[in-house]
Amino acid sequence: MDYIFLIPVALFGLVVGTLSGMFGIGGGTMIVPLLNLVFQVPLLNATSTSLFSIAPTSISGSLRHLRQKTVKVAVALEFGIPGAVASALSASISGYLPDYVILVAALAVIAFSAFRMFREAVKKPLDETGRTSKMRFTNPLTARLVTIGIGAFAGLIAGVVGVGGGFIIVPFGMALLGYTMKEMSAISLLSIAVIALPGIVMHAWLGHIYYLHGLALVAGTVPGASFGVWLIRKVPEKALRFAFGCLLVFSGTLLLINRLAVGI
Numbered sequence: 001m002d003y004i005f006l007i008p009v010a011l012f013g014l015v016v017g018t019l020s021g022m023f024g025i026g027g028g029t030m031i032v033p034l035l036n037l038v039f040q041v042p043l044l045n046a047t048s049t050s051l052f053s054i055a056p057t058s059i060s061g062s063l064r065h066l067r068q069k070t071v072k073v074a075v076a077l078e079f080g081i082p083g084a085v086a087s088a089l090s091a092s093i094s095g096y097l098p099d100y101v102i103l104v105a106a107l108a109v110i111a112f113s114a115f116r117m118f119r120e121a122v123k124k125p126l127d128e129t130g131r132t133s134k135m136r137f138t139n140p141l142t143a144r145l146v147t148i149g150i151g152a153f154a155g156l157i158a159g160v161v162g163v164g165g166g167f168i169i170v171p172f173g174m175a176l177l178g179y180t181m182k183e184m185s186a187i188s189l190l191s192i193a194v195i196a197l198p199g200i201v202m203h204a205w206l207g208h209i210y211y212l213h214g215l216a217l218v219a220g221t222v223p224g225a226s227f228g229v230w231l232i233r234k235v236p237e238k239a240l241r242f243a244f245g246c247l248l249v250f251s252g253t254l255l256l257i258n259r260l261a262v263g264i
Contacts, residue, residue, distance in 0.1 A: 006212070009034075009039070009213060010220040011220060012217070012220065013218065013219060013220025013224065014221070014223065015220075016220070016221055017057050017221030017222060017223065017225040017226075017228065018227050019224075020054075020061060020221065020225050020228060021060075021061040021064075021224065021228020021230075021231070022185065022229075024061075024186065024189045025166030025188065026050075026057065026165065026196065027050075028051065028158075029252070030251055031046075031050040032255065033255055033257070035049055037257075041213065044208055045210050046210075047208075048209045049208075049217075050217075051203060052214040053214050053217040054192060055193055056218050056221070057221035057225045058189045058193040058196065060223070060226050061225035061228060061229045062186075064225075064226045064229040064230065065190065070182075070186050071187060071189070076186075076187045076188075076191045077194065078144060078147040079151035079154070079188070079191035079194075079195075080151060080190065080191035080192070081151070082148045082149075082152040083152060083154050083165060083191060083194065083195035084195050085198070086151075086155030086156040087155035087165075087196065088202050090157070090160045090199070092206075093160075107255060107256060109168060110167060110248050110255070113167045113168060113171045114252065116172070117171050117245035117248060118241075118242070118245040119175075120175060120181075121238060121241035121242045125237070137176075147173075147177065150168065150169060153168060154168040154191070154195060155195045155199075165192060169184065169188040169191055173187065181237050181241050182232060182233075182237060185232060
């Protein structure tokens with residue numbers, strides 16, 4: 001077997017990992033089209049392999065955040081634990097869903113998340129941190145329930161689409177819970193690490209993962225995520241939001257092109 005294809009996969013992983021570290025996403029919306037379109041990995045296996053690579057990526061970025069003390073661990077777990085349960089459940093049924101259902105679900109959520117990010121980017125900052133939204137829920141219990149709900153929804157999508165759920169957690173956390181982009185990036189990365197693990201176990205048990213492709217991706221995404229976390233400190237809050245919105249549009253377009261190319 002010719003293993004030369006692993007080199008471009010790892011290099012692509014380096015790029016995805018850097019973006020993951022910056023924006024608090026798993027990178028699945030970019031990984032899935034690469035595996036499916038370029039390397040002819042079936043969509044179900046591409047989503048499973050994507051999820052397999054996401055956990056070590058997010059762990060790498062989270063470790064750097066923990067060293068820098070830039071992540072709210074308790075909040076991340078409130079997103080991550082319900083997300084992990086939902087991810088395992090959705091991963092168990094993913095093999096029964098038609099490809100077009102996975103595509104439509106992914107595109108709908110990405111489009112809405114991109115809209116939210118651009119909307120946040122044009123708002124006038126409330127303070128020097130660049131925060132544009134206040135906490136909408138003054139009751140701590142209500143805020144916690146909202147956090148749990150966002151995490152569960154992110155996990156539901158993650159298990160089916162093969163993403164980490166960061167493109168849901170980040171914009172909704174900013175809009176509903178009043179966090180900055182940089183705060184949510186750190187929180188999301190740690191949440192993704194928790195969310196992805198049960199889905200990986202379920203996909204592995206079902207035999208969906210292409211491990212060779214996944215390990216090649218991890219070889220690039222792990223150092224890339226750590227670099228992305230370092231880089232985020234250099235980028236202004238507003239620019240980061242616009243860049244994330246553009247990345248979401250690009251990722252959604254890539255998914256759509258991929259499915260049109262191979263046939264929905």
